[in-house]
Amino acid sequence: MLLGYASPVASDSYHHGNLRTSLLEAAVATVAERGPQALVLRDLARQVGVSHNAAYRHFADRDELVTEVAAIAMERLVATLHERLERVSTDDPVLRARQRLAEIGRGYVEFAVAETGLFRLAFASTATVATAGTSASRDPLALLATCLDELVAVGFLSPEARVDAEATCWSGVHGFSMLHIDGALSSADDAERDAALDGLLVAIDRSYGASTGTPTEPGDIVSTGKG
Amino acid sequence: MLLGYASPVASDSYHHGNLRTSLLEAAVATVAERGPQALVLRDLARQVGVSHNAAYRHFADRDELVTEVAAIAMERLVATLHERLERVSTDDPVLRARQRLAEIGRGYVEFAVAETGLFRLAFASTATVATAGTSASRDPLALLATCLDELVAVGFLSPEARVDAEATCWSGVHGFSMLHIDGALSSADDAERDAALDGLLVAIDRSYGASTGTPTEPGDIVSTGKG
DNA sequence: TCCTCATGTTGACACTGGCTACTTTGGAGG
DNA sequence: CCTCCAAAGTAGCCAGTGTCAACATGAGGA
Secondary structure, three states: OOOOOOOOOOOOOOOOOOHHHHHHHHHHHHHHHHOHHHOOHHHHHHHHOOOOOHHHHOOOOHHHHHHHHHHHHHHHHHHHHHHHHOOOOOOOHHHHHHHHHHHHHHHHHHHHHHOHHHHHHHHHOHHHHHHHOHHHHHHHHHHHHHHHHHHHHOOOOOHHHHOOHHHHHHHHHHHHHHHHHOOOOOOOOHHHHHHHHHHHHHHHHHHHHHOOOOOOOOHHHHOOOOO | OOOOOOOOOOOOOOOOOOHHHHHHHHHHHHHHHHOHHHOOHHHHHHHHOOOOOHHHHOOOOHHHHHHHHHHHHHHHHHHHHHHHHOOOOOOOHHHHHHHHHHHHHHHHHHHHHHOHHHHHHHHHOHHHHHHHOHHHHHHHHHHHHHHHHHHHHOOOOOHHHHOOHHHHHHHHHHHHHHHHHOOOOOOOOHHHHHHHHHHHHHHHHHHHHHOOOOOOOOHHHHOOOOO
């Protein structure tokens, strides 16, 4: 789907005609279902119905394929974040900025929970990803920065508190995601998780409001994009 | 060190006499240096100077050993947190409670950065750890809960905000740790990291103060246990 | 029509790493 | 002193997995 192709030529002839894309698709599916460590070249070949090591005509080695899959994973994360951002419909500029920050957080956690394998891969070795998908890998951070800038622009977040806000917000939702997919808090059901996430987002909102002395109410933020 | 043993008997005879403990020690060292995936039975045996598979006299399989190492890792984390908590010397009850929460956060990140491998293992598969080291694995959470209860008791944190506070605080420091050891934010040097961590802790402190309308200053928290 | 070469196939190699049999050693109890 | 058995050793199986080398195929251009 996200790879944007349509089975172009011969599909069962000697020459697959679309192997590279098919391999990536199978890889994405595998990672999504069984995690990054399940990414085995021979398995991919089997899934696509091709001999083992046919992949070597399209990827120098396993790493190259993994890197590309990681880039795709990052793209999907960014896409999820964008979708969430567009759900905010309020006109009030302050409320809008606050809700957009909350939505980006919900999108992040939503992706982590729904696409655990891809999420893990995307952050497994940023060294690798950063080398290849430089622009894509920084997009989540850029998106977050935009939201935070908006909060400053509307006077909700103070410039001093703005300084470390990226790290703070990102840490919050990233840690929340990891603890919920990796154990520790993974015993929570969906409702508990959503409630706890609201708690986190409200805490951040309250903190940033307090940085400029702006009073906040949980209801300002938790009623929006539910579901 | 933490294993609390002292090479008891013969050390180079046919019977090692201390293999189990030695293996665990080597395993901890290996994980600390090269990460959880470097935990290979044959390597451990080599390090200890014993034949491969001698380990099977003391551990049913690899998983059992890994689980025990994970438990040790968790113990060390808890020990680090305790050390940090005891650094707080203020008498003012409110300030004390606030600083204790901040210190527990610093301890968490300190451990993650200093003992990256052990930190990863401790949280790699809590399912495994939770089965064996039930009490130990919950200690970090219990410690955090105690600090938060103190904050409520002294009137700094509101009971409503207390509800999801464990998840919020833990998420913050856990995510901060992961992003710094795993890439994404790992390019930051020590000074940058410390500054960003202060930013996170101040944000949490400000949020919780705001929950009861208590004004806060960054200086209340950032001057304490530096280093 | 025929050649070429990108694309796939077959087969094997190297290596890792968990695990199993079976054997050997030597400390401790009788 | 002798015997037993926990503890360690030796040897090797086996499955998985990345990778290389040599060969096969067939679509498209000359």
